[in-house]
Amino acid sequence: DQQVKQNSPSLSVQEGRISILNCDYTNSMFDYFLWYKKYPAEGPTFLISISSIKDKNEDGRFTVFLNKSAKHLSLHIVPSQPGDSAVYFCAASPNYGGATNKLIFGTGTLLAVQP
């Protein structure tokens, strides 16, 4: 049962254009959502997060949007750069009533930014 879904295994965009990566979730108890980026032969690195009480969070070229009613979040990268080419994982933090490092990850989307 995949609680966090990234339905697009891959995405290709031109340099300078917008990249939009999508993520859907099924559990309404998730209270925090995160995006991680992973280059080959490296561990994932944290990119940006959003609390369930917000609908938008920005950090430079990266913006995450959360639509709780649709159980959907998206990551926008503007403008896209070749160095952004990587696998992007969406993750959710379940609300267990206590602090935890257990994250539920999606299967990832491979972003290729063409020069």
Place this chain on the structure above:
Amino acid sequence: KAGVTQTPRYLIKTRGQQVTLSCSPISGHRSVSWYQQTPGQGLQFLFEYFSETQRNKGNFPGRFSGRQFSNSRSEMNVSTLELGDSALYLCASSLVPGQGTGELFFGEGSRLTVL
């Protein structure tokens, strides 16, 4: 400061053998969690440790076990290896569980191949 260190980086085992993977968290980090990454499955949570205690365990068979030492270093063990255990095993650390936004710091992983 040094990041999360995982050893060994690559290893090959045969079915039925057992394997032990090691993780040294970032200095000062006391929470360690382990994830398994396989193609098409994303990252799946294995365990979470804090102060030498297992706080959470993912949905994996009992062949997967782990522990944390007093210096916060952690090991995971997989016994009676199966072909399906071939994966990238990632260790992540944080100061304490649920630190901040749930951001985890990942190591580069241990790539296990089971023949």
